[in-house]
Amino acid sequence: MQAFWEVSLLELKPVIGLEIHCQLLTKTKLFCSCPTDYVGREPNSIVCPVCLGLPGSLPVLNKEALKLALRTALALNCEILSKTRFHRKNYFYPDLPKAYQISQYDIPLGINGYLELNGKRIGIRRVHMEEDAGKLVHPTKTGRIEGAEYSLVDFNRCGVPLIEIVTEPDLSSPEEAKTFVMELRSLVQHIGVSDGNMEEGSLRCDANISISVNGKRGVKTEIKNMNSFRAIERALAYEIKRQTEIILSGGEVVQETRHWDDSKGITTSLRGKEEAHDYRYFPEPDLLPLIIDRELVEEIRRTMPELPKDRRERWKRDYGLGDYEVSVLSSSKALGDLFDACVREIGKPKEVSNWLQVEFLRIADECKLRIEESYFVIPYLKEVIELLEKGVVNNQVAKSVFEEAVKTRREPLDIVKAKGLEQVSDETAIRDIVKSVLSENQDAVQSYLSGKEKAFNFLLGQVMRATKGKANPSVVRKVLEEELKSLS
């Protein structure tokens, strides 16, 4: 189906570029030794003169932050510049205690990279390091700034290390933009540089979007405040519609920054080009230029964790998994990690994949289990698969035993024994049950004999029920077929 903006005499094409900020998983802040785990902390309790920007304090760069930033840039196939530096970005806001943010400007850490998205290369213009700002709390019912009589500042997040990743305007639809952010999140999670949590704000995304008309670049707007994958898709779709309508009605798109209002489902103008900030960037005098140690870069390259795309390829190549299975397993790093751990322990990647995707995910969702904390299921799964293979239980029983094992943390074999769930494969015993079922269901038998195949399944179900599901279904099938044949 064509999207509405594609139905036109003019060739209109959305042109989207993204700016993504990720918090780096360091123990301490970018320029001081305060901890970074601000979630759930008392306000203003993990701060020091440096991140508070107290007069006289000075920044010192965190080595680990540099390493994680380099790892990200390398994973995004960037060229690492040999000498980079920091700049000050000057603006006033209460969550910015120095009234400038230490960021990178003319010489970022990495440039000219790309990330592959379903075979298409999305260009990465630059990757750079910068410090985060604090948080504002607005004591209104909605928690929003409008209508707040005053605001409250928490400086805990000040100075938390961020990487900013800027793409080329290579994305052409809201869906592609969303998929890109998901892929990027997966990447930063896989290489251990960020937890990529959008809800907690450790991954944030802004977009630049314009509509090209017959190949001619349009005026772009910047969209802020998209706080979920769904918001990215909705906000961009809205903005495309808005801009397209302006263009089709002969108007002109205004260059401006717009705010996505998730509850109303619209973007509103935040500030125009005229009010655009004049950040007065200049080289940060309190830090010396950063000369990148080539050996460090090589070491980071050598020790690069497996990237999501390599992992997916490995699963296909070594385990023979299909596209769909791979896409489910790689939907989060945690699930992929659990899968790999299971396969290491159990082998049988296809079975494991199936069990995790169908049974485990359902149970985990039902019981609000965190995947990261679910490694205890591995021995249960191993045992259940063995019981199934040895024919001790049938498939249905295996599933319920696994579920009970996970929920009660009991050994599957114990459950089977305690409940007498062993599979019944004895033909004589089954034949007796089949006979009694047939005699009790004469209608169904007649209907089967008159050619209604469906009745067979009904009878099969009745037999299984009579055995409390323990009977070996293939034996039941065989015996049932034989008995019905003898009646005809």
Place this chain on the structure above:
Amino acid sequence: MELCDMPAWKLKELIRKGDISPEDILDSVFERIEEVERDLNSYITILKEEAYNQAKEIKARLQKGEDLPLGGIPIAIKDILCTKGIETTCASKILKGFYPPYDATVVERVKRAGAIIIGKTNLDEFAMGSSTENSAFGPTRNPWDRERVPGGSSGGSAAAVAAGETILALGSDTGGSVRQPAAFCGIVGLKPTYGLVSRYGLIAYASSLDQIGPMTKDVRDCALLLQVIAGKDEKDSTSLKVDLPNYLEACRHHDLSGIKIGIPREYISESLDPSVAEVMENSKRVFEKLGATVKEISLPHTEYALPTYYIIAPAEASSNLARYDGVQYGLRVKGKSLRDMYLETRTKGFGDEVKRRIMIGTYVLSAGYYDAFYLKALKVRRLVKADFDEAFKEVDYILTPTSPTPAFKLGEKIEDPILMYLSDVFTVPVNLAGICAISINGGFSKENLPIGIQLIGRALDEFGLLKIASAFETETELQGCRPFGR
């Protein structure tokens, strides 16, 4: 001579011999403060009670046999250096009531060395000025002539050292703020190589130029204090890792034979005050007498250094001073909205010169002007530095006047910023190049005003500077001259 007029090294000896106690020195210093402070206004905060408490503690430490390089010696701290729990104002209304929760690295170091902090000295607001007239706490006056300024911005420290209101003092020097007041007050002031002394806790004016320096009664004291404050600090990314020489050693050798000293012709223009020109002539002869060769050299970009400085320093300052917005500490002038609070706080909190420099600095960094002003200035800065690199191929040290005139009168230059800026014309190039320089007393004018000479050295050659300064001082015996008590 009273104790308060003696240098630290002499007092140390007297303490060591048991002739005097740290309290005796404090008695003498506070007596002098009592006598002259009302006129001079060298201090913003005086810590008399705390000082006597510290003295007790130091005495105990000395008795335990601790080796304290500054044990029991009073020191005054320019009120731009953070002192834990002690109000630190930068002579600005905007920092009124700011009690830093931490000590500057240099403050930590002088405390550890056993010095007794007796007060926080007056300055031009945020170190922006050359006369200590731009202070929210009123001007400091020159102890040699109370109608005149003590120089600036470290005018409070300079006046206090000269007047015997302290033994040692710390100042900060961004474009001459240690050296020029030292010259105006007849004391010794050193601007160390950029990176030799940690800036952590020094409230920034222009971060790429600021350095903390000793202000002392003689060269030996300067060496003593430098030894304590110099050296790598992990908290300052621009602090250099260096093996420190024993600076006191520099004060023992007074033979300057083989040493080449250059006098830049650009510094000896007709506009030089005749008394300053005369001191330069005499100084040249003294150095020759000591065995040095003195020759004329050229620093061709000298005249561009001052405008360069007055672009770079305000640019950095506009950013460094943006944090004073009433949100977190210091002054807050209430407003109906955040914007009103920002505007009111900053407009009422900053003095005229600070506002001027913030405006200039904002302008030269703003869109459309960055290349023409700021970037241009950074390029000229390289030329200024290259001048020195060239000169130091020819000579070992450079001799100049510290300032074109002796101390001027209060109010004389306050209405014309450029006239005031010209007072730093000989000191500013050193900061731009990041090298070191010392100002010592070179003689007196007819009005009995001290006139400073500046010696400039290669980066990290403080040892050499102290050596030739010490030789000069010993030869001329000028450092003993004090406005009082002689």
Place this chain on the structure above:
Amino acid sequence: MRVTIKDVKHIMKLAYLDLKGEEEEKMLKHFSRILEYFAKLQELDTANIEPLSHVIEESTPLREDEVKKGLSQRDVLSMAPEEEGGYVKVPKIVE
């Protein structure tokens, strides 16, 4: 380069300063005088000169990623002009 009162107003807006009347006039006067003085630099041809922003030609030092004790909430709030519930309070942001 001539500065006008409009320039001064624009820079005041960027710098969050609010001078009026005589003070504004005086600022314009001093501003003009200082900028004239800067014009001297235009005499120099600096086309091929590298700007010098840092006199130290080393790489910025790196710090180990180890947590150190900072300030307490009480330290922060004792400096703050206004506080509420552990936060620093500021007037309303949107006018």
